[in-house]
Structures are given as C-alpha cells and as structure tokens.
Amino acid sequence: MKKIAIVMGGFSGESSISLKSGKFIFKNLCKKRYDPYEVHISKEKWVVKIDENHEYSINKDDFSVIIDNCKLIFDCVFIAIHGTPGEDGILQAYFDLLKIPYTGCDFYHSNITFNKKYCLPFLKDFGINVPNYLFINKNQNFCKKNILDKIGIPCFVKPSKSGSSLGISKINKKNELDSALEKAFRLDKEIIIESFLKGKEVSVGVYSFNNEIKVLPITEIISQNDFFDFQSKYSGKSQEITPAKLSFEIENNIIKIAKKVYEILNLSGMSRAEYIVVDKTPFFLEINTIPGFSKESIFPKQLKSAGLSLPDFFHNVIESCIK
Incomplete structure (x- = not known):
C-alpha cells in the first residue's frame, strides 16, 4: 500500500484548524488503499504522531522517519496546513526539491493565491470583478x-497573507480605522483595504480530475455577526445553505466564473473561493x-451534497497528484 503523509499544523493562528482538518482526512482515508500517517509540523518540531504517547522525528533532509528501526x-504528501507553510507555497517548494508528490497546486500558484496583493490584481487584469481596494505596507x-x-x-x-478571517476588521466609522490597521499589521506587514459590497455571500468549491474542472454545489453564507469572521466560521455563528437558493441564471454565472478563475490561476486539486453576488454580478473576494476539512468546514458539506464519498474523493486527489 502507498504510504501517505497527512501534513497538518503549521506556523500560523490557523494551526488548530489544520489539526482538525488533518485528523478528519486521516479518519476518512481508505485504509484498504493507503497506509496513512499523521505528520505534525510546528516551529518547534516535525514529527510523525502515532498516538498521544508515541511520536517520531522527521528527517528534513529527505522527509523520512525511522519507526521501529x-x-x-x-x-505522497496530503497537505492539510492552512496558512504558512502549507498554503503559501513553502512546503510545495520543499517537496518539489525532494521530488515527493503532494496534493494541490505548486509553489508558484500557491504563493499567488495566498497573497491578496498578487491575486486580486492578477484576476482583475483577466476581467474578473473584484471590490475596490488598495494595499499599504507597514x-x-x-x-x-x-x-x-x-x-x-x-x-x-485585511492582512494580505492570512486565512480563516484572522486579523480582519469591518470599518463602520472613521475612528475605527486605527485599531483595524493595528490588528491587521500584527499578522502581516502588508494589508489590503477593501470596499464593502452589499449582496449575497457564496462559497464555491472547485476541483479537477482527468483535466476536467468541476464545481460543487454552491453554499450561501449568512453570518450572525457583522461579517463571516473567525467566530462565524468555527463557532456556529453562521447559517450555511448548501445548495444555495439561487436563480438558474445567477448559479450558472457563478459556475462559469469559478471555472474561469480556476483556469486563470492554473490550479490543480481542490479549491474554495468566496464571492459576493451584487444584483446578478459575482465579485471575487479570495x-x-x-x-x-473539519466538522464545521464547507467543502466536505458540498461534497456530501454532490453525492461524493470522502474516501473516493481523497483517493482521486491522491492518485491525480501521483500521476
């Protein structure tokens, strides 16, 4: 059986969410097809964790481990790290050097998509609607x-390089700007200030197998808070409707744009993008x-709505990247 490293943890405030995702993937990976291992990465150590009492250090020279001599x-490596170093391309570059297959897109495209400073202008140049924005450095x-x-x-x-809505503030009054800037600059030296768009927020999961791009059932997000922040995402402070209640015209338009974004960014594997639909026009957010892939996550709910089993989906993701 193929030995699969499910890499989780990371160096950012999203590490706790990543651990949930990694354990979820480990649990749902078909054990008849694969021999999976939990690989926990932090600033302090890289280890294969067998249980709470047994862990084995990773040799970073070749990403190997010694277990029972x-x-x-x-x-193959299944990357489940949100934020750095998994989502910004650092691990991808490392595995490229070692010639170890990994899930998802490569270093270059991971780096572009993770950094809003690069991603928004890039897509805007291809005619994708985005909010008005400007970037400032610390x-x-x-x-x-x-x-x-x-x-x-x-x-x-917003911090230019951050996920899970960490460091984001909504400004409703001029005197709130200073504290919002301070909050964002704590996470990143580059930040984006973005116009508010009033509309329907949707989350769109996309994946590709055998060179065919497919869009999962769309999710509408209704947050109980002022916006879809960290608390809304992970503490049940939002309503997520899958499939979203959209007109045929709007749904088809979102699907068309989601596929175009996936193609423009030259992605592989899976992705999930957020849009605001203003009147009938979708605006790309991130x-x-x-x-x-935690219990609260949108993507596995979209897979379920599409009638796709997690073990089969993960199998296709792994086999695609090995090929």
Missing part, C-alpha cells in the same frame, strides 16, 4: 483620509487552495 519513505507613509475617501465606509481591513 525501519526507515519510512512516503509515496513602513509606508499613507494618508488615512485619502484611504477612506477612495474606498469609502463601510470597508474591510480563494483557498487548501480548504478546511
């Missing part, structure tokens, strides 16, 4: 009045190339 080399001189005059209120302040 036997050297274990993995046939050490840059900028005029707060000019920012708000250009973007307007309400607006969002994309996640390593969707969450």
